[in-house]
Amino acid sequence: MNTHQTPQEQPDSFAFDSASEAEIVTVLAKYPEERKASAVMPLLYIAQRQMGRETGSAWVPVAAMDEIARRLEMAAIRVYEVASFYTMFNTKPVGRYHLQVCTTTPCWLRGSDDVVAACKRVTGIAGFGETSADGQFTLTQVECLGACSNAPILQVDDDFYEDMDGPRTVALIEALRKGERPPAGPTINRCGSAPEGGRKTLMDSVHSISENK
Amino acid sequence: MVRVIVDGTPVDVPAGFSALQACEAAGKEIPRFCYHERLSVAGNCRMCLVQVVRAPKPVASCGFPVSEGMEILTDTEVVRRARRAVMEFLLINHPLDCPICDQGGECDLQDQAYGYGSGISRYQEAKRAVTDKNLGPLVKTVMTRCIQCTRCVRFATEVAGTPELGMVSRGENAEITTYVEKALTSELSGNLIDICPVGALTAKPSAFHARSWEYKKTDSIDVMDAVGTNIQIQARGGEVMRIVPRVNDEVNEEWLSDKGRFSVDGLKRRRLDRPWVRVHGKLMQASWQEAFVSLARRLDGVSGYQIGAIAGDLCDAESLCALKDLMTSLGSPNLDCRQDNAWYDLNAREGYLFNSGILGIEEADALLLVGTHPRHEAPVLNARIRKRLLEAGRGGFPIAMIGHPLTDPTYPAELLGDGPEVLEKLLDGSHAFAEILKTAKRPMMIIGHGALTRPDASAIYDACKKLAVQTGAIAEGWNGLNVLHTAASRVGALDLGFLPGTRGRNASGMLRGGVDVLWLLGADEFPIDKIGADTFVVYQGHHGDAAAARADIILPGAAYTEKPGTYVNTEGRVQRSFRAVFPPGEAREDWRILRAFSEVIGKTLPYDTLDALRDRMAEVNPVFRQIGSVAQPSAQIEGQGASASSAPATSAAQEEGLAASAFRPVMQDYYQTNPISRASPTMADCSRVYGPVRAVAAE
Numbered sequence: 022m023n024t025h026q027t028p029q030e031q032p033d034s035f036a037f038d039s040a041s042e043a044e045i046v047t048v049l050a051k052y053p054e055e056r057k058a059s060a061v062m063p064l065l066y067i068a069q070r071q072m073g074r075e076t077g078s079a080w081v082p083v084a085a086m087d088e089i090a091r092r093l094e095m096a097a098i099r100v101y102e103v104a105s106f107y108t109m110f111n112t113k114p115v116g117r118y119h120l121q122v123c124t125t126t127p128c129w130l131r132g133s134d135d136v137v138a139a140c141k142r143v144t145g146i147a148g149f150g151e152t153s154a155d156g157q158f159t160l161t162q163v164e165c166l167g168a169c170s171n172a173p174i175l176q177v178d179d180d181f182y183e184d185m186d187g188p189r190t191v192a193l194i195e196a197l198r199k200g201e202r203p204p205a206g207p208t209i210n211r212c213g214s215a216p217e218g219g220r221k222t223l224m225d226s227v228h229s230i231s232e233n234k
Numbered sequence: 235m236v237r238v239i240v241d242g243t244p245v246d247v248p249a250g251f252s253a254l255q256a257c258e259a260a261g262k263e264i265p266r267f268c269y270h271e272r273l274s275v276a277g278n279c280r281m282c283l284v285q286v287v288r289a290p291k292p293v294a295s296c297g298f299p300v301s302e303g304m305e306i307l308t309d310t311e312v313v314r315r316a317r318r319a320v321m322e323f324l325l326i327n328h329p330l331d332c333p334i335c336d337q338g339g340e341c342d343l344q345d346q347a348y349g350y351g352s353g354i355s356r357y358q359e360a361k362r363a364v365t366d367k368n369l370g371p372l373v374k375t376v377m378t379r380c381i382q383c384t385r386c387v388r389f390a391t392e393v394a395g396t397p398e399l400g401m402v403s404r405g406e407n408a409e410i411t412t413y414v415e416k417a418l419t420s421e422l423s424g425n426l427i428d429i430c431p432v433g434a435l436t437a438k439p440s441a442f443h444a445r446s447w448e449y450k451k452t453d454s455i456d457v458m459d460a461v462g463t464n465i466q467i468q469a470r471g472g473e474v475m476r477i478v479p480r481v482n483d484e485v486n487e488e489w490l491s492d493k494g495r496f497s498v499d500g501l502k503r504r505r506l507d508r509p510w511v512r513v514h515g516k517l518m519q520a521s522w523q524e525a526f527v528s529l530a531r532r533l534d535g536v537s538g539y540q541i542g543a544i545a546g547d548l549c550d551a552e553s554l555c556a557l558k559d560l561m562t563s564l565g566s567p568n569l570d571c572r573q574d575n576a577w578y579d580l581n582a583r584e585g586y587l588f589n590s591g592i593l594g595i596e597e598a599d600a601l602l603l604v605g606t607h608p609r610h611e612a613p614v615l616n617a618r619i620r621k622r623l624l625e626a627g628r629g630g631f632p633i634a635m636i637g638h639p640l641t642d643p644t645y646p647a648e649l650l651g652d653g654p655e656v657l658e659k660l661l662d663g664s665h666a667f668a669e670i671l672k673t674a675k676r677p678m679m680i681i682g683h684g685a686l687t688r689p690d691a692s693a694i695y696d697a698c699k700k701l702a703v704q705t706g707a708i709a710e711g712w713n714g715l716n717v718l719h720t721a722a723s724r725v726g727a728l729d730l731g732f733l734p735g736t737r738g739r740n741a742s743g744m745l746r747g748g749v750d751v752l753w754l755l756g757a758d759e760f761p762i763d764k765i766g767a768d769t770f771v772v773y774q775g776h777h778g779d780a781a782a783a784r785a786d787i788i789l790p791g792a793a794y795t796e797k798p799g800t801y802v803n804t805e806g807r808v809q810r811s812f813r814a815v816f817p818p819g820e821a822r823e824d825w826r827i828l829r830a831f832s833e834v835i836g837k838t839l840p841y842d843t844l845d846a847l848r849d850r851m852a853e854v855n856p857v858f859r860q861i862g863s864v865a866q867p868s869a870q871i872e873g874q875g876a877s878a879s880s881a882p883a884t885s886a887a888q889e890e891g892l893a894a895s896a897f898r899p900v901m902q903d904y905y906q907t908n909p910i911s912r913a914s915p916t917m918a919d920c921s922r923v924y925g926p927v928r929a930v931a932a933e
Contacts, residue, residue, distance in 0.1 A: 055628065083413075083414055096391070096397030096398075097413075097414075098397055098398055098399065098400035098412065098413060099397065099400065101400060101402055101413040101414075102400040102401060102402050105402035105403045105404075105413070106402070106403065106404045
C-alpha cells in the first residue's frame with residue numbers, strides 16, 4: 022500500500038539556515054533564471070541535510086517542500102512528486118543513521134541476507150522502513166547501488182560500506198552507536214574494487230608503473 | 235500536409251499530427267485512456283498501440299508523429315494482441331466493482347475491456363489497494379479504480395490552472411493525490427469527473443443516484459454565467475439528476491463550470507409551485523384564476539407610468555419579450571433588466587458585447603482586464619484565457635488587470651492598480667503596459683461588471699474605448715473591446731430593448747416608491763428592502779428567494795430546465811435550449827403566464843405559440859433569427875437608442891469622470907450568486923468549504 026502517506030507530525034515551518042543558503046546560491050547559479058525549477062533536486066538534498074544537522078533526522082518535511090516550491094516558483098505538488106518519486110529523499114523522519122541495505126541479486130548472492138539479519142538483530146528493528154526504538158537507526162531496503170563488485174553493500178547515510186558480512190555489520194553498527202564513523206569503503210583488505218590482499222596480476226617489475234617513469 | 239497510409243487507405247493530414255490523429259482522420263477508432271485531445275500527450279497507458287510498417291515493435295500512436303509515406307496498421311494480429319495484453323495489465327489492479335461503480339455504463343475502461351480485452355485474467359495474486367482522497371464537496375474518489383492515466387493531473391495543471399493534483403511515489407506505490415489533504419480550489423473541478431476514463435473520480439453530490447442509461451437527455455444552455463455553456467440536462471422521472479457539458483468549440487470546448495454542473499439540487503428545493511396572494515399582510519395559497527383576478531383588480535386604473543418591471547439574471551428571452559410587450563400594452567415605459575444598475579453604451583450592440591468573441595481570445599496577443607475576475611465571473615472563459623497563455627508561450631500573451639482579484643486568476647497577471655485612475659496613466663502612455671498594448675497586433679480589453687456597476691461606469695468605459703482606439707484594439711477586422719457579462723439573460727434583454735423607454739424609470743428609479751406596481755421577473759439580486767413600503771410587488775419566478783418573500787402576488791414560473799428558451803451569451807451568440815422536465819406543481823412557463831394574464835386584462839398579447847413569440851422576438855431584433863452563431867450587429871433596436879441611453883442610469887456622478895475608489899469584486903462568493911445556487915445544498919457546502927479562504931484573500 023501507499024508508502025508515501027504524509028506523516029502526521031510535521032514541523033510548522035522551515036527556513037534554510039546560512040550554510041544551506043550558501044549552497045543554494047551555488048546551485049541556482051547553474052540554471053537559467055526561467056529554468057530554475059531544475060534546481061528542485063539539489064534543493065531537496067540541501068533541505069534534507071539541513072534537517073539532519075538540526076534535528077539528527079535527515080528528512081524533508083512538507084514545510085521544506087513548500088519553501089522550495091516558493092523559491093523555485095513552481096507548484097508545490099510538483100515538488101511533492103519529485104520528493105516522493107526518489108527513494109533517497111526521506112519524506113518521513115528517519116533515525117540518526119540511515120542503514121540502506123542493497124538486496125538486489127549480486128548483493129543477495131554475496132550474502133546481503135546476513136547483513137539484513139545483523140542489522141535487525143543489533144538495532145532491534147523488525148522490518149524494512151522501520152526505525153529502532155532508540156531513534157538511532159532506520160533500516161531501508163534499496164535497489165542496486167551500483168557497486169556490485171564490492172557486494173554486499175550497506176549504505177549508511179551517504180557512505181558505502183562494502184564487502185560486508187554479518188560480523189562486520191555488527192561491528193559497524195556498534196561503532197556508529199558509540200558516535201564513531203569508521204572510514205567508508207571496503208571492510209576487507211583491499212583497495213576499492215582491486216583484488217583482496219593486493220595485486221594479483223602484472224606483478225612483473227618490467228611492467229611496474231614506477232619503472233615506466 | 236503529409237500523406238500517410240492507414241490500413242491501406244491514404245489520408246492527408248497536417249504535419250504536426252500524431253499517428254493517432256491520422257488514424258482518426260482515416261475513420262479508424264483507436265482505443266485510448268491517457269490521450270485526450272485537449273490535454274498534453276502523456277503516452278503512459280499504452281492502449282493506443284498500433285503497428286507502423288518497418289518499425290521494430292508496436293508504437294504508442296498518441297505520441298508518435300506522422301511522417302510522409304508512413305504506413306499504419308491498426309487491425310493486425312500484433313495490434314490486437316498488444317491491446318489485449320495492455321488491457322490485461324490495466325485490469326490487474328482494477329477492482330471488479332462495476333455493479334456498484336457510478337461510472338458503470340459510461341466507463342471507457344469497461345467499454346474498451348469489452349471491445350479490446352481478452353475476457354479472462356491470468357492474474358492470481360493479491361490486487362493493490364489505494365486509500366481514497368478527500369478532494370472536497372464535489373469530486374468523490376475511489377482511488378483503487380485509478381489506472382494512473384494522469385488526465386486529471388494534466389487537466390488541473392493545464393486547463394484549470396490549479397496545479398494541486400499530482401502523481402506521487404513510484405511503481406506499485408504510485409498514486410494520484412494532492413499529497414497534503416485539501417479540497418480542489420478550481421471552479422472547473424467537475425470536469426475532472428468527465429475526463430476520468432474510469433470510476434476513480436465521480437460526482438460526490440449525485441453518488442449512487444442513478445445509472446447513465448436511465449437518463450433522458452435534453453440539450454440546453456447553462457444560465458449560471460453569461461458564457462452560454464452548452465449543456466445536456468439528464469433527467470430521470472421528471473427530476474433533473476445531473477448536468478454535463480456538450481462540446482461546442484466556439485463557446486465552452488467541453489468544459490462546464492462547477493456552479494452550472496452542481497447547482498442541480500437547487501432545482502428541487504425552495505420552489506414556488508403554486509400562486510400566492512397576500513391577503514391582510516399574509517401570503518395565502520391561491521389558484522391561477524384568483525391570482526390573476528386580484529392582480530388585474532390591483533392594476534385597474536393605475537397609470538402606466540406607475541407600473542414598472544425589473545428582469546432578473548436567469549430569464550429566457552421569450553419571457554422578457556412577453557413581459558416587455560405586456561408592459562408596453564399597459565402603457566408603462568418603466569422597464570429595466572439591469573438590476574445591478576450596470577451602465578452600458580447602448581448606442582450600438584458593440585457597446586455591451588464581448589466583441590472579439592470567445593474564440594477571439596485565441597487570437598489576442600495582449601490582455602487588459604478592467605474590473606473583472608473572469609475566474610469567478612466566467613470560469614470556462616477563464617480557461618480559454620489560460621489556454622491562450624499556454625499556447626503563446628513564455629511572454630507571448632502579457633496579461634494585466636486593474637482591480638485586485640479575490641483569488642489567483644490562474645495565470646500570471648500584472649496588477650496595474652486597484653482603481654480606474656490607472657486608465658489615465660495608460661492613456662497618456664506613462665504606464666509601461668500601454669506600450670505592450672500598443673505593440674500588440676491584437677490587443678484585447680475585458681471590462682467587467684466591477685467597472686460597469688460603478689457610478690463612474692460611463693467614464694471608465696469611455697477611457698477604455700479611447701485606450702482601445704489608441705492601442706489598435708478597435709481596428710479593421712478586430713474589435714478587442716469586450717464586455718464580460720455575468721447574467722445569462724442580460725444580453726438578450728438588452729437586445730430586446732428591455733430598458734427604460736421615454737421618460738421611463740430605471741431599476742433604481744423604480745425602488746423607493748418610484749412606481750406603485752412593480753413586476754419582478756425572477757429579479758432577486760438587488761436590495762429588496764429598498765422597494766417602497768407601499769409598492770405592490772408581483773414576483774414571477776421559480777424560487778422562493780429574497781424577492782418572493784416581499785411579494786404581494788407570486789406567479790410561479792419555470793426554471794431554465796423546465797422551459798424551452800432562447801439565451802444570448804456575452805458575445806451575442808443566440809442559443810436555444812429545450813425543456814428537460816416539467817415545472818413543479820402549478821408552475822408554468824413564464825411567457826405563457828404573461829400571455830394568459832394579458833388576456834385577463836383584455837390586452838391579449840398577439841402570440842399563442844412559442845413559434846409566434848419567437849417571430850415577434852425576431853421582429854423586435856433580427857439577431858434572434860440567427861440561432862447558434864454570433865449574430866451580426868443590427869440596426870437601431872426598438873426601445874433603445876437615444877432616449878434609452880440618455881436616461882440617467884444611476885446618478886449625476888457619471889459626468890464627473892473617473893472616481894478614485896478601488897474596483898469591488900462582482901461576486902464575493904462564486905458558489906452562491908442566484909436563486910438556484912442559493913437553494914442548492916451542494917453549493918452551500920462549497921461556499922462553506924471555500925468561503926473562509928476567499929474572505930482571507932479579500933483582505
